[in-house]
Amino acid sequence: DTEVTQTPKHLVMGMTNKKSLKCEQHMGHRAMYWYKQKAKKPPELMFVYSYEKLSINESVPSRFSPECPNSSLLNLHLHALQPEDSALYLCASSRQLAGVLIGELFFGEGSRLTVL
């Protein structure tokens, strides 16, 4: 059982829709991540939140908007997406020691997004 919970598991949306992906963890981790993964490829980092503040944005288009309401929750707001944005979106969390990101990531099962 994963300790990082993502909803929804599957999402189909049109290019004009607005939707959100949600992620929750209760491990007390203070770093949370969004990754995008295409089939048979490694995960690609999108955003990192450290102590609820955005610390890394990997030049992600503004149609993806992250939000960290508190230390347990992470959202990814989607608006005006393109078909090429269809992918598995993975949330992850990790510990931080003295402000240092620890590479031991705990991933959720992912949200499979299809953009029509």
Add this chain to the structure above:
Amino acid sequence: GQQLNQSPQSMFIQEGEDVSMNCTSSSIFNTWLWYKQDPGEGPVLLIALYKAGELTSNGRLTAQFGITRKDSFLNISASIPSDVGIYFCAGQTGANSKLTFGKGITLSVRP
């Protein structure tokens, strides 16, 4: 940027066999990690390595952090059908750096 090389892309073994896969880089990494991803799931951490030369086991899995800090290997002994999946190596170059992932090796186990 840093790259991690994993090859071949796919491996096919017989149940019960041992398999070894390695991960190499032209850059030095201070942390090496191995993840496994099953179909429809997120990656799961198998082993994390923090010191050059470190050899760590997790059940039938053994991984080593290369002495040069530029490589790592993962060995699976006595493979079983549930070992099927994609194995990613990942590395971290230093404090607060993001993870770099290899392209992954898809393992198939024939019963």
